[in-house]
Amino acid sequence: xxxxxxxxxxxxxxxxxxxxxxxxxxxxxxxxxxxxxxxxxxxxxxxxxxxxxxxxxxxxxxxxxxxxxxxxxxxxxxxxxxxxxxxxxxxxxxxxxxxxxxxxxxxxxxxxxxxxxxxxxxxxxxxxxxxxxxxxxxxxxxxxxxxxxxxxxxxxxxxxxxxxxxxxxxxxxxxxxxxxxxxxxxxxxxxxxxxxxxxxxxxxxxxxxxxxxxxxxxxxxxxxxxxxxxxxxxxxxxxxxxxxxxxxxxxxxxxxxxxxxxxxxxxxxxxxxxxxxxxxxxxxxxxxxxxxxxxxxxxxxxxxxxxxxxxxxxxxxxxxxxxxxxxxxxxxxxxxxxxxxxxxxxxxxx
Amino acid sequence: xxxxxxxxxxxxxxxxxxxxxxxxxxxxxxxxxxxxxxxxxxxxxxxxxxxxxxxxxxxxxxxxxxxxxxxxxxxxxxxxxxxxxxxxxxxxxxxxxxxxxxxxxxxxxxxxxxxxxxxxxxxxxxxxxxxxxxxxxxxxxxxxxxxxxxxxxxxxxxxxxxxxxxxxxxxxxxxxxxxxxxxxxxxxxxxxxxxxxxxxxxxxxxxxxxxxxxxxxxxxxxxxxxxxxxxxxxxxxxxxxxxxxxxxxxxxxxxxxxxxxxxxxxxxxxxxxxxxxxxxxxxxxxxxxxxxxxxxxxxxxxxxxxxxxxxxxxxxxxxxxxxxxxxxxxxxxxxxxxxxxxxxxxxxxxxxxxxxxxxxxxxxxxxxxxxxxxxxxxxxxxxxxxxxxxxxxxxxxxxxxxxxxxxxxxxxxxxxxxxxxxxxxxxxxxxxxxxxxxxxxxxxxxxxxxxxxxxxxxxxxxxxxxxxxx
Numbered sequence: 001x002x003x004x005x006x007x008x009x010x011x012x013x014x015x016x017x018x019x020x021x022x023x024x025x026x027x028x029x030x031x032x033x034x035x036x037x038x039x040x041x042x043x044x045x046x047x048x049x050x051x052x053x054x055x056x057x058x059x060x061x062x063x064x065x066x067x068x069x070x071x072x073x074x075x076x077x078x079x080x081x082x083x084x085x086x087x088x089x090x091x092x093x094x095x096x097x098x099x100x101x102x103x104x105x106x107x108x109x110x111x112x113x114x115x116x117x118x119x120x121x122x123x124x125x126x127x128x129x130x131x132x133x134x135x136x137x138x139x140x141x142x143x144x145x146x147x148x149x150x151x152x153x154x155x156x157x158x159x160x161x162x163x164x165x166x167x168x169x170x171x172x173x174x175x176x177x178x179x180x181x182x183x184x185x186x187x188x189x190x191x192x193x194x195x196x197x198x199x200x201x202x203x204x205x206x207x208x209x210x211x212x213x214x215x216x217x218x219x220x221x222x223x224x225x226x227x228x229x230x231x232x233x234x235x236x237x238x239x240x241x242x243x244x245x246x247x248x249x250x251x252x253x254x255x256x257x258x259x260x261x262x263x264x265x266x267x268x269x270x271x272x273x274x275x276x277x278x279x280x281x282x283x284x285x286x287x288x289x290x291x292x293x294x295x296x297x298x299x300x301x302x303x304x305x306x307x308x309x310x311x312x313x314x315x316x317x318x319x320x321x322x323x324x325x326x327x328x329x330x331x332x333x334x335x336x337x338x339x340x341x342x343x344x345x346x347x348x349x350x
Numbered sequence: 351x352x353x354x355x356x357x358x359x360x361x362x363x364x365x366x367x368x369x370x371x372x373x374x375x376x377x378x379x380x381x382x383x384x385x386x387x388x389x390x391x392x393x394x395x396x397x398x399x400x401x402x403x404x405x406x407x408x409x410x411x412x413x414x415x416x417x418x419x420x421x422x423x424x425x426x427x428x429x430x431x432x433x434x435x436x437x438x439x440x441x442x443x444x445x446x447x448x449x450x451x452x453x454x455x456x457x458x459x460x461x462x463x464x465x466x467x468x469x470x471x472x473x474x475x476x477x478x479x480x481x482x483x484x485x486x487x488x489x490x491x492x493x494x495x496x497x498x499x500x501x502x503x504x505x506x507x508x509x510x511x512x513x514x515x516x517x518x519x520x521x522x523x524x525x526x527x528x529x530x531x532x533x534x535x536x537x538x539x540x541x542x543x544x545x546x547x548x549x550x551x552x553x554x555x556x557x558x559x560x561x562x563x564x565x566x567x568x569x570x571x572x573x574x575x576x577x578x579x580x581x582x583x584x585x586x587x588x589x590x591x592x593x594x595x596x597x598x599x600x601x602x603x604x605x606x607x608x609x610x611x612x613x614x615x616x617x618x619x620x621x622x623x624x625x626x627x628x629x630x631x632x633x634x635x636x637x638x639x640x641x642x643x644x645x646x647x648x649x650x651x652x653x654x655x656x657x658x659x660x661x662x663x664x665x666x667x668x669x670x671x672x673x674x675x676x677x678x679x680x681x682x683x684x685x686x687x688x689x690x691x692x693x694x695x696x697x698x699x700x701x702x703x704x705x706x707x708x709x710x711x712x713x714x715x716x717x718x719x720x721x722x723x724x725x726x727x728x729x730x731x732x733x734x735x736x737x738x739x740x741x742x743x744x745x746x747x748x749x750x751x752x753x754x755x756x757x758x759x760x761x762x763x764x765x766x767x768x769x770x771x772x773x774x775x776x777x778x779x780x781x782x783x784x785x786x787x788x789x790x791x792x793x794x795x796x797x798x799x800x801x802x803x804x805x806x807x808x809x810x811x812x813x814x815x816x817x818x819x820x
Binding site: 011012016017024026027028049079083092096098099100102103104105106107108109110111112113115116119120123136138158161162163164165166167168189190192193196199200231232233234235236257259315316317318319320321329330331332335336339340342343346347348349 | 455456457458459460480501502504508512513515516519520529532534535536537538539540541542543544545546547549550552553554565569570571572573574593596597598599601638639641642645646698699700701702730731732765766767768769770771772773774782785786787789790792793794795796797798799800801803812813
């Protein structure tokens, strides 16, 4: 006779199967509004010793973050947003709301409409609610800063990524602004393990001629929603990050294992080392579509377009891409334009 | 099945497509392609073609389109959902010849492989570069990357690492008109495309195009692995251990459970390993840097003991670890030996519903006189109830299908889904209305409408509506 525990809590609408807001601490899944901000999600998860590790900006809505980049610093350990969001309620262009995806962590039921739509930035509708995957929260963090000559910092990255410690850091980020750069490692671990991490990082820093500093119980890094994102291969991240910072005079964060460079059009006097990003009101545009917000917006958009033009072909050649909240993607050409037309017509996405 | 005159024309046309590849048409040759891993449902193709390279594959697709015959792509044929079978007759394209590992970039953490590369072949090659590709379905020695991508395959270690879709950076696909497209690449983005079309391709079960090669993400190989085996007297204690492991900072890579019926099956066989026959057996593994995982060993063992296990065994030594895994590894093979047929279901459920769903499996199977054993990925809530039966006995298959239907109905009711890693194929296509209503079915069927609107590629799979009409 089976004697296991089970309790029934309605998590979906019985007819439409759309998600209702819920938290399941056993599975570590949480359904929240797409307009929930990171701090709200953290509060809901905190009571169960859980966390949602993918944060770009603690005051931006989840929808704004998802639409500004497919990756956050903690993607190094946990993968892209699409690997940490399991399902969503989706508002179709005609106003109908449908459920896309699941509340369980694995599915291969039907075509993966979920991942296709998640980062489509309002072109086929938008998310009203997300089901996110939470992770154990050890309630203890260490953030390491490794600094030195730019060449030493950059050359240390492939060495760091090759080791089996790599996968246990929440984030391995190269922060670059102007001529300065440093490596930032963040780990969420039990207190008794931080000594092991510190020993490893200290030894690694010594072997790479880098200076290490550590801060304990510091919140996960939030650099803000990026103004643009480049997706490339991990081995190109150090050179691309420092090149963008040096040549464009911007702030760039390389997510080393994810192969991502987040670009910020830095404000004067905002140092790389403070770890905080632009104010949300400056950084975050409406998550759905691009709205013109005067000369400032146009100036930023023009500057990003210039940067994109310089790098797009190299990114494309590797199967990479770019994305910006300020610049719409290029118009599709044949056959993609036909595919999109058919998809919109057949799916009712017009 | 094509009329004989048409079959001659089909064979001639295919032979013109492949100069270095092979065309199989004799009944003895075709018989090997009648089924997939399910075994008990047979579909005879009209022909099998084994193209030697991408150019030959392009010609096969173009010719099939002109001939108006269904096409089905097949790797090793280990699918457990009725995927790579000729459900509507026509041609099976066996992609086994496309098996080159084209490039491994350990610095870029990617590799480029052709669709016929087997998982173990890839692992051997990656080992030399100290990296690995995490998805690990139990058919790893023979299953191909093409089949893995087509079904979004998983495996025991996906609790920590995720399934195939987490590792596909890009793919090359040939559409029915013979056009070749690359979606993504080593960098894993969209490339020049505005939309991320590769998302539709992964898990599409051969219904959108023919995959030829992939760019896959790899990880540094873990320095050290500890395997733990524990038995539990009941499900309450086993669940306590599962929940404790899932919430633990040690992030186990795998959490596998065998129910007492499966344990008894192993213990009553020549493969017995000495487990208490009335127990639930749990396997878990941690891996990573030696200093870190060594420090976690006792805390993992404590979770298992505190949950109620009195025999926690663990090791970091390869041979001993193999012994700990033995009962889990031999279970599938034993089912094949003990029973004329068996079907493996693949539902994913919220973990809190585990007890209810296991009870449903037992109740339904016992009432129908069908033997059921469970061995599954407990960390993910990915159930694999195995029903052992004999399809030659009148009514047995129907009983198993009815159990499967009731199980899937309840799975969806409790918030689960039909498949976690095997795909839908034609085995579960009839259950899709449980998950998708009219709006979402329309959304789903819009995807083949883009790439394969007449359902000539792998018809009758995923959705029953996908019937090819020449």
